[in-house]
Amino acid sequence: MKLFAKPAHELHGLLVQKEITATELVEAHLGRIDTVEPQVQAYMTRTAEAALAEAQRVDAKVAAGEAIGPLEGIPMALKDNLCTDGIKTTCSSKMLHNFVPPYDATVVKKLKEAGAPLLGKLNMDEFAMGSSTENSHFFPTKNPWDLNCVPGGSSGGAAAAVAAGEAVFSLGSDTGGSIRQPAAFCGVVGMKPTYGAVSRYGLVAFASSLDQIGPFTRDVRDCALVMNAIAGHDPLDSTSAPVAYPDYTALLGQSIKGWKIGVPKEYMGEGLEPGVAAVIDKALQVFCDLGAEVQECTLPHTEYALPVYYLIAPAEASSNLARYDGVRYGYRAEGADDIVEMFKKTRAEGFGAEVKRRIMLGTYALSSGYYDAYYLKAQKVRTLIKQDFDQAFERFDLILSPTSPTVAFPFGSRTDNPLAMYLSDVCTLSANLAGIPGLSINGGFAGGMPVGLQLMGKAFDEPRLLQAAYAFEQETGYHRQMPQLGE
């Protein structure tokens, strides 16, 4: 029985039936990590001992006849920008190479309370800036489906670990597509929740008005289960939404007959690979077969999402990353005579090229004389992009598109041209700008590589996104395929 290939809800059944123990489950994943990690390189830090200790606690509970929760004993891993008390949190940056947080992020606290053993921390693009995980200061993570290709980014380690069977689920963060695009490239489920649905407390900030934490899972039911564990209002995050939170599994299995699904024509045009287009066409047919009505729709300001994003996100980043000055934590350059020189040298040596590029861009966009022309203009166009979605959701239950215009690309193919790399996120940026939820599932394969299907819905409409994704998944079964690794 390949325990590393099963979703959490099946493993929970096996634990409850006493067919397996939580210790066996953690050991199966540690073994899988030993086998495939030399190829995949998803982990920054491993925490095997703590995971085994947690598994023993769960086993004792089961042995005593106590009930266990749906994620109790289910091994997980976390993107290395989520603060973990006493465990190194590097953001894959030289700047934080030695940073050990003195507290847990709210999502980490919640998953600890849910009893999920932590296997370790996962590689990413430095400070979550990138679309390929090539910007990690330490090493690139490989795509488990083709080791010559990138896993996507910035949560590349989090996507690759789940795809390769190195964790049952993981958490990443998504500022412009950093959960959904790697989920698409690695053929797993990835969700960016509605802005405010998951607390950002303890997430190392990149662009505060766009960042959201969300799950990577093997199937849609697991995504709902992890959302049940991490969503909710948190007084420690002032942008956390004080609303009633649903049971995210509640609508799974219900029919989507009669739903109206919009396919934005702007997402199906230039730059879309023919293989991806073919998968999307086939997926649309599946939704028709499920009784939904699929129609072309328009989000007219889509072409402006990329320039808006690349002004707003770097502007917010330049402000958030001002804190890395070599005083309170992280890297400090040697040999500076005064404090300003120490700041400048520390930041020059501690940050990589992409992070510096965005700090420069953001600082310029916010600087005196240019604020109105760039930052304010971008915020105004952000309003127009949000209005596009408001209007579309008056007519449609959900919007369906590719997650990325291409499948995973080879290493080095886009590193010389920042704009070409940014185009990888062209289908995902708008959901962050509008604050709405976006879910990527495996929509099929093109040339042996997984193609992501993105479902976007109204704010706080995650249960219905999951309902539609579940219906598709049950009908097609693409999610059951795993890459051939270490066999």
Place this chain on the structure above:
Amino acid sequence: MSLTKAEVEHVAMLARLALTDDEVAMYTTQLNAILDYAQRLEALDTSAVAPTAHVFPLHNVFRDDVVRPSMEQAKIVANAPEEEDGFFRVPRIV
């Protein structure tokens, strides 16, 4: 609107980044390419559009002003590159 090397050096100073000459040259080229791309926003008339700083209505979040325990000092300075007697130590400021 084209960014000069001198402006890039000024921005680097504002951002507290020591850049090499090669980096200044590279960022001048790359930032100009990105800003050229951003120029397409000029095609939109936004004179009557309100800016979105935040997607949902934001309100001030208040709590009662009560004394609560803070994190202990030793834990806070544990990550400092240099500390002395529970304080952060830095190079000469004035």
